[in-house]
Amino acid sequence: MSEYQAKEFKVLGQRLQRPDGIDKVTGRAKYGADTEAAGMLHGKILRSPHAHARILSIDTSAAEALNGVKAVVTRADFPTAAKGYEDVQDNCMAGERALYDGHAVAAVAATSKRIAKQALKLIKVEYETLPHVTEVEAAITVGAPIVQAGQVSKRVPEGYSDNVVRYVSFGHGDIDAGIAQADATIERTYRTEASHQGYIEPHACLATLNEDGRGDLWVCTQGHFWIRDMSCAVLGLESANLRVTASEIGGGFGGKTTVFIEPVALALSKKSGHAVKLVMTREEVLRATGPTISTLMHVKLGMTNDGRITAAYAKLFYQSGAYKQGCADFGAMPAFAPYDLENVHTEGFDVVTNRPRTASYRAPGAPTACYAAESAIDELCQQLNLDPLAVRLKNAAKEGTKSSYGPTYEDHGLIQCLEAVKDTEHWNAPLGANQGRGLAAGFWFNFGGETSVSTFLNTDGSITVTEGNPDIGGSRASISMMVAEEFGINYDQVRTTVTDTGSMGQNEPTHGSRVTFAVGMAAIKCSRSIKAEIAQRLAKTWDVAVDQVSWQDGKAHCLDASKGIEPMSLPEIGAIANNTGGPIGAHHGSNMEGAGVAFGVHICDTEVDPETGYVTVQRYTAIQDAGKAIQPDYVEGQLQGGAVQGIGWALNEEYVYGEDGRLQNPGFLDYRIPVASDMPMIDTVIIEVPNPGHPFGVRGVGETPIVPPLAAVGNAVSRAVGVRYNHLPMSPPRVLAGIQAAK
Amino acid sequence: MAHIQIFGSLRDLFAGEDSVELDVKNLRELLLKLPAAYPDCQEEIDEGVSVSIDGKIINDDWFTPIRPDSEVVVLPRIVGG
Amino acid sequence: MSSTHVSTTINGQAVEYVCPNDASLLEVLRDQLGMTGTKEGCGSGDCGACSVTVDGRLVCSCLVLGVEAQNRQVETIEGMADKNQLHKLQQVFLEKAALQCGICTPGILIAARSLLEKNPDPTEKEVRYWIAGNLCRCTGYDKIVRAILETAKQLREEAA
Numbered sequence: 001m002s003e004y005q006a007k008e009f010k011v012l013g014q015r016l017q018r019p020d021g022i023d024k025v026t027g028r029a030k031y032g033a034d035t036e037a038a039g040m041l042h043g044k045i046l047r048s049p050h051a052h053a054r055i056l057s058i059d060t061s062a063a064e065a066l067n068g069v070k071a072v073v074t075r076a077d078f079p080t081a082a083k084g085y086e087d088v089q090d091n092c093m094a095g096e097r098a099l100y101d102g103h104a105v106a107a108v109a110a111t112s113k114r115i116a117k118q119a120l121k122l123i124k125v126e127y128e129t130l131p132h133v134t135e136v137e138a139a140i141t142v143g144a145p146i147v148q149a150g151q152v153s154k155r156v157p158e159g160y161s162d163n164v165v166r167y168v169s170f171g172h173g174d175i176d177a178g179i180a181q182a183d184a185t186i187e188r189t190y191r192t193e194a195s196h197q198g199y200i201e202p203h204a205c206l207a208t209l210n211e212d213g214r215g216d217l218w219v220c221t222q223g224h225f226w227i228r229d230m231s232c233a234v235l236g237l238e239s240a241n242l243r244v245t246a247s248e249i250g251g252g253f254g255g256k257t258t259v260f261i262e263p264v265a266l267a268l269s270k271k272s273g274h275a276v277k278l279v280m281t282r283e284e285v286l287r288a289t290g291p292t293i294s295t296l297m298h299v300k301l302g303m304t305n306d307g308r309i310t311a312a313y314a315k316l317f318y319q320s321g322a323y324k325q326g327c328a329d330f331g332a333m334p335a336f337a338p339y340d341l342e343n344v345h346t347e348g349f350d351v352v353t354n355r356p357r358t359a360s361y362r363a364p365g366a367p368t369a370c371y372a373a374e375s376a377i378d379e380l381c382q383q384l385n386l387d388p389l390a391v392r393l394k395n396a397a398k399e400g401t402k403s404s405y406g407p408t409y410e411d412h413g414l415i416q417c418l419e420a421v422k423d424t425e426h427w428n429a430p431l432g433a434n435q436g437r438g439l440a441a442g443f444w445f446n447f448g449g450e451t452s453v454s455t456f457l458n459t460d461g462s463i464t465v466t467e468g469n470p471d472i473g474g475s476r477a478s479i480s481m482m483v484a485e486e487f488g489i490n491y492d493q494v495r496t497t498v499t500d501t502g503s504m505g506q507n508e509p510t511h512g513s514r515v516t517f518a519v520g521m522a523a524i525k526c527s528r529s530i531k532a533e534i535a536q537r538l539a540k541t542w543d544v545a546v547d548q549v550s551w552q553d554g555k556a557h558c559l560d561a562s563k564g565i566e567p568m569s570l571p572e573i574g575a576i577a578n579n580t581g582g583p584i585g586a587h588h589g590s591n592m593e594g595a596g597v598a599f600g601v602h603i604c605d606t607e608v609d610p611e612t613g614y615v616t617v618q619r620y621t622a623i624q625d626a627g628k629a630i631q632p633d634y635v636e637g638q639l640q641g642g643a644v645q646g647i648g649w650a651l652n653e654e655y656v657y658g659e660d661g662r663l664q665n666p667g668f669l670d671y672r673i674p675v676a677s678d679m680p681m682i683d684t685v686i687i688e689v690p691n692p693g694h695p696f697g698v699r700g701v702g703e704t705p706i707v708p709p710l711a712a713v714g715n716a717v718s719r720a721v722g723v724r725y726n727h728l729p730m731s732p733p734r735v736l737a738g739i740q741a742a743k
Numbered sequence: 744m745a746h747i748q749i750f751g752s753l754r755d756l757f758a759g760e761d762s763v764e765l766d767v768k769n770l771r772e773l774l775l776k777l778p779a780a781y782p783d784c785q786e787e788i789d790e791g792v793s794v795s796i797d798g799k800i801i802n803d804d805w806f807t808p809i810r811p812d813s814e815v816v817v818l819p820r821i822v823g824g
Numbered sequence: 825m826s827s828t829h830v831s832t833t834i835n836g837q838a839v840e841y842v843c844p845n846d847a848s849l850l851e852v853l854r855d856q857l858g859m860t861g862t863k864e865g866c867g868s869g870d871c872g873a874c875s876v877t878v879d880g881r882l883v884c885s886c887l888v889l890g891v892e893a894q895n896r897q898v899e900t901i902e903g904m905a906d907k908n909q910l911h912k913l914q915q916v917f918l919e920k921a922a923l924q925c926g927i928c929t930p931g932i933l934i935a936a937r938s939l940l941e942k943n944p945d946p947t948e949k950e951v952r953y954w955i956a957g958n959l960c961r962c963t964g965y966d967k968i969v970r971a972i973l974e975t976a977k978q979l980r981e982e983a984a
Contacts (some may be wrong), residue, residue, distance in 0.1 A: 541974075631921075
């Protein structure tokens with residue numbers, strides 16, 4: 001069932017301006033913290049200073065007595081969570097135990113931020129500290145302090161502590177047989193440290209919840225429908241009674257797909273009888289939201305002298321914070337996905353520790369697995385003196401290849417991406433002293449998911465599109481462009497608006513690289529329904545059979561020439577809408593299956609200062625199959641942004657925990673994301689191999705760009721220094737230690 | 744009969760089989776008949792799975808057709824960032 | 825905490841406010857004056873989202889006290905366009921897609937204007953170092969740097 005139909009596009013592919021642009025360059029756009037309500041209170045959250053502690057008692061009386069304090073809540077103010085949401089609730093407000101440094105234990109609402117802050121100091125929490133564990137290697141070892149008892153699923157192999165809560169494996173063929181066929185083999189252990197999504201806008205919301213269980217929430221989120229559903233599940237509310245409006249969002253990258261402060265603000269509002277605004281500080285963002293996994297990964301590979309990979313094995317331990325998650329699945333599946341392999345086996349282990357509950361971060365699980373796999377492949381290429389690009393081309397998965405995680409691939413653009421490497425000036429440029437060039441390929445699944453869109457023809461012929469997915473990277477523009485293309489009209493005749501949960505059906509968040517694909521497809525389907533409705537009405541108006549009405553170049557044409565009817569434009573059709581049956585509109589709700597996989601290939605040049613170990617990225621190129629780039633600027637923007645996030649993870653970004661289990665660097669000074677002076681320009685090449693599952697061939701592009709960079713940078717640094725680095729980030733001390741050890 | 748591939752660790756839930764034959768015509772029938780034949784997989788299915796049908800990952804759509812020659816692979820539920 | 829009466833000029837407009845002595849200029853702008861175009865990303869001077877100029881000097885408004893604005897000229901993003909005429913930087917940022925989520929955009933625009941006032945012909949490196957205090961997590965900086973260089977070029981051509 002191919003949705004794709006090849007045709008010449010008029011609107012798609014143009015570099016058109018986003019409809020939200022002027023508001024964003026003038027400061028008028030309203031983000032999470034940019035709104036207020038009459039009589040509003042300010043909320044603040046008290047957080048555990050301990051990595052692991054039993055909460056013996058919480059005395060809120062002094063805080064409640066402070067002038068200006070209107071409510072204090074603890075877990076006692078929350079009902080039992082709906083089934084499946086127990087961890088979400090516990091992460092928002094600790095129950096019997098605080099499970100990590102920064103875990104919320106109480107919250108206040110007061111007439112000013114100052115009073116709220118002061119009140120936090122008056123809350124007396126009696127803790128009994130418990131043994132803690134924050135590092136993945138220590139956590140999996142038998143005898144480690146156990147973070148959550150009774151969570152181990154039945155398939156976990158023996159020999160690990162009960163912090164290893166989930167196990168998966170994938171693959172086909174026989175690794176031992178593949179190793180036996182190899183001319184060279186390699187076995188390596190890799191480690192990566194946790195990073196944070198690092199969105200510049202801290203979590204913020206404004207909540208009203210009345211005694212009758214009806215409320216409103218304004219919040220910066222990637223998915224206000226999920227925020228609604230989770231808040232309701234945690235607070236015992238009904239979805240229809242909580243209307244959630246998504247503000248403009250100041251970045252999310254996966255980290256704003258769940259609740260942290262929202263149920264707390266709602267609970268404070270209900271208890272105080274006032275609207276409550278809650279805004280996180282940067283320190284809270286880093287201590288209590290987001291972070292990604294840290295990993296311990298073992299890889300074994302076999303290769304023939306001519307570069308055929310005969311066996312590929314990976315064993316991945318993913319540390320995912322204090323609650324059971326399934327992140328290792330998404331390392332084990334994509335690790336070797338770019339390759340056509342006869343013998344492949346991956347194993348994933350989910351590990352809980354006394355760290356914040358991890359949230360998704362752009363292709364969650366894939367970048368680290370790709371780092372391990374692509375590093376080992378690159379090192380074998382060096383050992384066998386093989387061209388790393390030729391080896392990747394030789395082994396590349398194609399249409400019809402059985403993937404390392406099971407399914408057989410449909411058409412995709414990996415080969416084209418690899419071929420494009422050859423044609424870049426970058427790949428062929430000479431390298432200087434202390435410089436190295438790294439190459440890596442990466443994969444992400446992409447998906448569609450539940451999607452609702454409404455579209456209306458206005459009486460003046462313009463088109464209104466209403467959807468429910470917060471726009472982070474320009475999706476309102478892309479959706480308007482697709483609708484304009486479908487109608488054959490100009491982009492500026494269409495306006496797409498993100499609406500609240502009270503005005504639209506269910507939507508998955510803006511995640512999974514799904515919005516341009518899924519919301520775009522739903523908007524196209526609405527447009528087609530409207531055209532069909534117009535055809536029905538004009539057939540009656542013109543007194544012809546409906547098949548005599550045809551849509552061409554933005555107008556309805558009568559195919560029966562004998563009628564002598566002039567084509568009608570949308571303004572003309574809109575003007576008679578009420579005469580032909582009333583307002584014209586369409587709604588499309590669908591589970592939007594049919595997303596296509598997305599491959600990317602990155603090239604990175606680094607220079608390493610042999611005296612200090614400091615790494616500079618000299619040049620960077622990101623190549624990716626976008627299916628069809630609706631607005632190329634925004635596709636390039638995804639490639640560039642994802643690449644730089646990956647570079648940061650590879651070189652600087654790291655959660656540092658002390659012996660006491662407390663986060664040592666909860667600020668942008670010490671948790672250092674890339675700044676402009678760290679980076680070169682990021683060159684991009686967009687490949688377009690249409691996704692058969694989308695009318696215009698669109699593939700999601702948002703996540704794949706963060707998959708290859710860790711390995712591309714790692715390979716570049718390792719080749720520059722002549723020493724293999726198997727631990728990210730490659731901060732100057734680690735790089736220097738490698739240089740000195742090699743001397 | 745559709746040929747359902749069971750991958751890696753999921754095999755433990757299917758009596759160690761790497762594939763099973765089931766008479767199903769769409770995803771809904773698959774999700775009903777799999778646990779009926781192999782009760783151990785019920786928990787996994789309840790936790791959420793994605794099913795790849797002819798190379799496309801299907802998260803939810805019960806009525807996605809499964810033909811006798813379809814390639815069907817049961818996977819953990821795909822997430823995203 | 826006692827408060828102080830402050831007389832200042834914001835975007836060319838005389839403004840008076842009473843603020844707690846420990847309130848930052850950012851807090852005054854956002855919470856007291858409703859000027860929410862200036863953003864708070866960290867509150868510690870590390871991200872630049874709150875960039876404004878005070879007497880022409882680029883500062884993080886989270887590190888300036890509200891009382892320090894007394895008798896000063898404060899410029900914020902709200903004053904960047906001339907009525908409905910966007911500043912050249914704002915226009916080129918839109919044309920060159922130099923923003924994604926947009927949360928860092930006001931701060932980067934203020935910082936870039938400040939750079940171009942001092943150095944109308946910056947090199948790429950000079951642009952990168954000037955805005956090194958303004959974090960952007962979406963774009964990887966590429967299109968931002970290009971937009972600033974392009975604006976500089978257009979402004980030079982207009983001046984010539």
